[in-house]
Amino acid sequence: NAGVTQTPKFQVLKTGQSMTLQCAQDMNHNSMYWYRQDPGMGLRLIYYSASEGTTDKGEVPNGYNVSRLNKREFSLRLESAAPSQTSVYFCASSEEPLADTQYFGPGTRLTVL
């Protein structure tokens, strides 16, 4: 039981490049989330998927897209990376949407030059 896994662990991009961050959970959770964490700040929600087949914007969705591929997988895509997107990205999952215990993945450290 791996919980929530993320790939890659680290990534360096040049401005304008695109990439997809992958997330998977094996806890049969209904809901999944993408957060970003900037130095000295709390976590800010980018997008979430309350259940398979649905996605909704969070607090800071601009510059990102998501896909809930199936119940297990939720990907985050940066179409044209910008230096302001340099951050640590965490995926999380919970059994019920939003007001429920969220389990986090190990994070992806992204640097955009």
Add this chain to the structure above:
Amino acid sequence: GENVEQHPSTLSVQEGDSAVIKCTYSDSASNYFPWYKQELGKRPQLIIDIRSNVGEKKDQRIAVTLNKTAKHFSLHITETQPEDSAVYFCAASNAGNMLTFGGGTRLMVKP
């Protein structure tokens, strides 16, 4: 939307002392208040949570109190140990709304 403020941003205590971290929230409809611990370079992990039908909850050395009238909640850690050193985040949400996190408190426990 919800706004969560957390104080202090850093807290240094001597091993064995107590530590208290406070959070205030703005949305009176919020009813779920978790606390997460994040060690350096690691993922956030839930340590305790409370729902609005409960005023206090304890788990060994950790307790959380909630004052819905004043819209604030606090984390209390007693008999602190060096392994309690980490960044602690509070959060608040209501059913149907996203979890909003506070800015974090860096707790340092000096041996």
